[in-house]
Amino acid sequence: MDKKVLPVIEFKNVGLSFDNNEILKNVSFEIEAGQFYTLLGPSGSGKSTILNLISGQLSADAGEILFDGKVINNIPAESRRVNTVFQNYALFPNMTVFDNVAFGPKLKKMPKDKIKAKVREMLALVKLEAFENRAIQELSGGQKQRVAIARALANEPDVLLLDEPLSALDYKLRKQMQSELRAIQKRLGITFIFVTHDQEEALAMSDWIFIMNDGKIQQNGTPVDIYDEPINHFVADFIGESNIVNGVMKQDYLVSFVNKDFENLDAGMKPNEPVEVVLRPEDLDLVPVEQGKLIVTIADQSFRGDFYEITAIDDDQNEWKVQATNPSTVGARVGLDFGPEDIHVMRFNESEDDFDARIESYEGE
Amino acid sequence: MKDNTRAKAFFAIPYISWLAVFVIVPIALLVYQSLTNAQGNLTLANFHEFITSDVYLPMAFNSVFYALIITAITFVISFPAAYVLSRLKHRQLWLMLIILPTWINVLLKTYAFLGLLSKSGLINQLFATLGFGTHNLLFNHVSFIFVAVYLELPFMLLPIYNSINEIDPDILKASRDLGAKPVNTLTQLVFPLSINGIKSGIQAVFIPSLSLFMLTTLIGGNKVMTLGSAIELHFIVTQNWHMGSTIAIVLIFAMAVTMYFTRERGKRK
Numbered sequence: 001m002d003k004k005v006l007p008v009i010e011f012k013n014v015g016l017s018f019d020n021n022e023i024l025k026n027v028s029f030e031i032e033a034g035q036f037y038t039l040l041g042p043s044g045s046g047k048s049t050i051l052n053l054i055s056g057q058l059s060a061d062a063g064e065i066l067f068d069g070k071v072i073n074n075i076p077a078e079s080r081r082v083n084t085v086f087q088n089y090a091l092f093p094n095m096t097v098f099d100n101v102a103f104g105p106k107l108k109k110m111p112k113d114k115i116k117a118k119v120r121e122m123l124a125l126v127k128l129e130a131f132e133n134r135a136i137q138e139l140s141g142g143q144k145q146r147v148a149i150a151r152a153l154a155n156e157p158d159v160l161l162l163d164e165p166l167s168a169l170d171y172k173l174r175k176q177m178q179s180e181l182r183a184i185q186k187r188l189g190i191t192f193i194f195v196t197h198d199q200e201e202a203l204a205m206s207d208w209i210f211i212m213n214d215g216k217i218q219q220n221g222t223p224v225d226i227y228d229e230p231i232n233h234f235v236a237d238f239i240g241e242s243n244i245v246n247g248v249m250k251q252d253y254l255v256s257f258v259n260k261d262f263e264n265l266d267a268g269m270k271p272n273e274p275v276e277v278v279l280r281p282e283d284l285d286l287v288p289v290e291q292g293k294l295i296v297t298i299a300d301q302s303f304r305g306d307f308y309e310i311t312a313i314d315d316d317q318n319e320w321k322v323q324a325t326n327p328s329t330v331g332a333r334v335g336l337d338f339g340p341e342d343i344h345v346m347r348f349n350e351s352e353d354d355f356d357a358r359i360e361s362y363e364g365e
Numbered sequence: 366m367k368d369n370t371r372a373k374a375f376f377a378i379p380y381i382s383w384l385a386v387f388v389i390v391p392i393a394l395l396v397y398q399s400l401t402n403a404q405g406n407l408t409l410a411n412f413h414e415f416i417t418s419d420v421y422l423p424m425a426f427n428s429v430f431y432a433l434i435i436t437a438i439t440f441v442i443s444f445p446a447a448y449v450l451s452r453l454k455h456r457q458l459w460l461m462l463i464i465l466p467t468w469i470n471v472l473l474k475t476y477a478f479l480g481l482l483s484k485s486g487l488i489n490q491l492f493a494t495l496g497f498g499t500h501n502l503l504f505n506h507v508s509f510i511f512v513a514v515y516l517e518l519p520f521m522l523l524p525i526y527n528s529i530n531e532i533d534p535d536i537l538k539a540s541r542d543l544g545a546k547p548v549n550t551l552t553q554l555v556f557p558l559s560i561n562g563i564k565s566g567i568q569a570v571f572i573p574s575l576s577l578f579m580l581t582t583l584i585g586g587n588k589v590m591t592l593g594s595a596i597e598l599h600f601i602v603t604q605n606w607h608m609g610s611t612i613a614i615v616l617i618f619a620m621a622v623t624m625y626f627t628r629e630r631g632k633r634k
Contacts, residue, residue, distance in 0.1 A: 057538055077541045084542045090535035094557040103553075104543040155543055 006069055008033040008158060008191055009054060014063035016049060023049050025215040026063070031193065033158070036185050038194045040202040041212030042238070047195045050212075051161045054193065056080050068158075083152035084161040088168070089144045091136045097123070097147050098132040104155035122150035125184060142173045149184070159191040166201065178205055199239050203227065211235050219352055231355050232346055236278045243284070243320050247277040247345070252362070255345055258294060258316050264343040268358040276346045281321040283342035286310070286328055292335015296320055298328050312336065392617070398610035411611035421595070425615065428591040432574035435513045439521040439570050442514075444563070447526040448555060460526065467519045475583050478512050479503065482584075504586025512584045513577060520573075521566035528562025529555060564627040571627075572620050592616050 007030035016024040024046045031037055039047035052058040053065060056077030064071050072080060083104070092100050101119045110118065123129050126146035131139070139147065145165060152160055162181070166174045182205050185192045196202055202209050203223040210220045211234075219231045230236035236244055247257030252267035257277045269275065289295055296312035299319075310322040312334070320336060328334065350358075402408050415421045450456055466474065481487050482502040489499040502508055532555065540550040556563075578593035587594070592612050599609030 055542055057541070078544045078546060084539070086535050086539055088533070088535055090533060090539035092536060092540075092554060094554070103540070103545075107544045107549060151539075151543070 007031055007066075008068060009193075010064075010066040010069075011050070011053075012064040012066070014053065014060045014065060016053070016058065016061050023215055024053075024060075027215075027217060028063075029210060029217060029220065031159070031191060033191050034189050035207040036182065036192045036194065036205060038196060038202040038206035038209045039212055040196055040199060040209055040238075041218075042197055045212040046215040047197075047210075047212045048163055051084070051163050051193065051195050054080075054159070055082055055084050055161055081157055082159040082161055083155045083157040084163060085145075085148050085152045085165045087164045089148040091144055091147055091151070093136050095136070096132070097128065097134045097136070097139070100136065100147055101150045101154050103151060108155075118154055119150075122154045125153065125187075126150045126180075141168055142177070145169065145177065149181070153184075153188070157190065159193060160185075162192060162194045164195055164197070167196070167198070174201070181205065203239070211238065213238070217352075229344065229355075229359075230278060230346065231350065231352060232348075233276055236276075236344075236346065241281045241321055241323075243279045243281065245277050245279075245318055247275050249273045249275045249345060253340075255343060258314060258318055260293070262293070262343055263340045264345060265340055266343075266345040267362040269345075269347060273347065276348070278344040278346060279320075279338060279342060280344075281309070281323040282307075283338055284320065284322045285337045286312075286322060286324050286326075287335040287337045289333055289335045292337055294320075294336040296334060296336050298330050298332050298334065301328055301330055303327075395610045395613050395617075398606050399614045402607060411607050414608070415611055415615060421612065424590055424595055425592055425619075427589070428575050428593070428616075429619070431510065431513075431577075431589060431591060432571050434510055435517060435574045436521075436567055436571040438510070438514045439518050440563070440566065442518060443522040443525050443566060444556075447522055447529050447559075447562075448551070450522075450526055451529045460523075463519050463522055471516060472579070474516060475512065475580065478508075478515075478584060482508060503584060504588060506585065506589055509580060509585035509589050513574060513580055516580075517570045517574065520569040524562040524565035524569065525559055526562070528559040528565075532558050561629050564629065568624065568627045572623055575619055575623075576616055 009031040011027050011029050014024055014027045015022070027046075027050070039050055041047045049058065053060055056072075056075065056079075060073060065073055067075075067080065067082075092103065095103070098119055101122050102115050105115045105118050119132070120129070123132065126149050128143060128146050128150065131143065131147075136144065136147070145168075148165070165181075166177050169177060178201060181192070181194075194202075194205060206223055208220065209223055209226055211218045211226065213234050219226055219235045221229075226235065227239055230239060230242075233244060236242045245257050247255050249255050249266070249269045249272070250261065251271055252269075253264060255262055255264050255266065255275065255277060294314050296314045298310060299313050300311040302309050304323075307323045307325055308327050310324055310328055312320045312322055314320065314336075322336070347355075399411050400407055400409070402410060450459055453459055479486075483489070484499055484501070486502070488502060493499055536554060536558075537550055540554055545553070575591070576593035576596070577591055578597045581587060581589045581591055581594045592615065596609050596612050596616070599605045599612065
C-alpha cells in the first residue's frame with residue numbers, strides 16, 4: 001500500500017475505558033480510501049469499539065481520531081460521513097423497505113424524485129428491486145441484511161462500517177453475501193471497514209486486516225502476510241490452524257525444536273534466543289518413516305470433505321495437526337516432512353515495528 | 366382431549382362466576398333501570414330526557430372535555446418523561462418513585478391535597494411569607510385538573526415507558542447513524558414504535574377521567590359537574606335510579622367507543 005496517500009481515517013494513540021476497564025489501549029492506525037479493511041478478533045477484543053468510535057456512537061478518552069485529516073473527536077455521529085450496517089440489522093419496523101432506505105436521503109431534504117431514484121438504485125445494488133413496498137416483518141434474514149446495506153449506502157458515505165453483519169446468516173448465504181459485499185465495495189470504490197470474529201471471512205474478503213486482541217492491534221497486513229508471517233502466538237493461533245512448539249534459535253537460519261536442529265529462513269535474533277515455532281498443518285507431509293524429519297504416531301483422523309484432518313503424536317508427546325489429501329491408519333508410525341520455508345519462527349513480545357525492521361535487516365542482505 | 370376441555374372449563378369457573386356476579390348482572394340491572402320509569406313500565410323516556418334536557422348533554426360534553434384535558438396534560442408530561450426515564454442509569458429506582466404513590470389510597474392523597482391547598486395550607490403559608498398574600502387555591506377548575514393529573518399520571522407514564530423501553534437501542538443508534546437529530550428520531554421512530562403504550566395510557570387515563578366524581582366534590586367544590594358526579598347525585602341524593610342508570614349506560618357506551626379507537630392494532634401490513 002502506498003503510504004503517501006492521505007488516510008481517510010487515522011487513529012492517534014486512542015484510548016477508551018469503561019468503569020476502570022481499558023477497552024482500547026493506545027491504538028494508532030491509518031485507513032486509506034477505497035480499500036476493504038477488516039477488524040478481526042475474538043469478542044471483547046475492542047474491534048466493535050473502534051467502529052463505534054469512528055461512527056461517533058462512542059467518544060474516546062484519549063488520543064485523536066482524524067477524518068480526511070481533520071480531528072473529529074467532537075463531531076456528533078449524525079454529522080459524520082460514515083454509515084453503519086448493524087449486526088442485528090436494526091431496521092425500522094414501522095416503515096416499509098422503501099422508507100427504510102429513504103430514511104437518510106429524506107433527512108437530507110433531497111427532492112422527492114431524487115430520493116426515489118436513489119432508493120431504487122440502492123435496492124438494485126442489493127438485488128431487492130421488487131421489495132420496495134414490503135414490510136420489514138415479511139423479509140427473511142438475508143433480505144433484511146440487504147436492506148440494511150442499502151439503507152446505509154443510500155447516504156453515500158465515504159466509509160461504510162459493517163459490524164459483524166453476516167454472523168446471523170447460515171453458511172451458504174454467508175458465503176454468497178461475502179462475495180456480494182466484496183463486489184459492491186469494488187463497484188462503489190468506497191472504504192469498507194468490516195468487523196468479524198470469523199478468520200475465514202476476514203481472509204476471504206479483505207485487502208487489509210487488523211488483528212485485535214485485548215484492546216490492542218496485534219498485527220496488521222494483507223491476508224497473505226498475516227497468514228504466512230504471524231507475529232505472535234495469538235495471531236498464529238487465531239488465524240488458520242497451527243502447530244506451535246517452543247524452540248531455540250541457535251544462530252541465523254538454524255532453529256532447534258523437539259530436540260532436533262532444522263534449517264530455516266529466519267534471522268536477526270540473538271544466538272540461542274528462545275522462540276516459538278509455527279508449522280501450518282497443510283505444510284506438513286506424511287511420508288515413510290525413513291524419509292521423515294520427525295517420527296510420529298497417528299492418533300486420530302477425521303474426514304473434512306476436501307481433506308483429512310490427522311492428529312499425530314511425536315516421541316516427545318507433542319501433538320501435530322496435519323492436513324492430508326489421502327487417508328492414513330490410526331496407530332501407524334509415519335514420518336513428517338517439511339521444508340525450511342515451512343518453518344516460521346516467532347520471538348516473544350516482539351512488536352510489529354521491531355518485526356518489520358528485523359525482516360528488512362536480513363532480507364535486504 | 367375431552368379431559369383437557371373439561372379441565373379448562375373447570376378452571377374457568379371462578380372467573381366466569383366473578384364476571385357474572387360483578388359485571389354481567391350489574392350491567393343488566395343498569396339496562397333494566399334505564400329502560401323503566403318509577404312505575405316499573407318499559408320506556409325510553411330516560412334517554413329522551415338525557416338528549417333533550419339542557420342539563421345532561423352539556424354535562425356529558427363537560428365530562429369529555431375535562432377528561433380530554435386531563436389526558437392531554439398527563440400525556441404531554443409522560444411521553445418525554447418516559448423517554449428520558451428509559452435512558453437513565455438508575456431507571457428502576459426512578460420508576461419506583463413514580464409507582465410508589467399509586468400504592469397509597471386515592472382518598473388519602475386527595476385529603477392530602479385539601480391540606481396542601483387550603484387557606485391555611487403549606488402553599489398559602491409560603492405565598493404569605495413571600496408577600497404574595499393568600500389565595501383560594503381549592504374548589505375551582507384548575508385545582509380539580511391539577512389533582513386529577515397528579516393522581517392519573519403514573520397510569521399514563523408506565524405503559525408508555527414500557528413500550529419505549531422495548532425499542533431495540535440499535536434502532537435509535539441506526540437513526541442517529543443515518544443523520545437523524547434527536548427530534549427526528551423521536552417523531553419518526555420513538556413515537557410510532559411506542560404507539561401501543563400511548564394508546565394503553567390514554568385508555569387508562571381518559572376512561573376513568575370520564576367518571577370522576579369524588580374529586581369534583583372534594584377538590585372541584587362541585588364547580589365541575591361531570592357524568593360521574595351526576596350519577597352519584599341521582600343514586601344517592603335524588604334517589605332517581607332510573608336516570609342515574611341511564612347516565613351510566615351512556616358512560617359505558619362512551620368508554621366502549623374510547624376502547625375501540627385506542628385498541629391495539631396488529632402489525633402493519
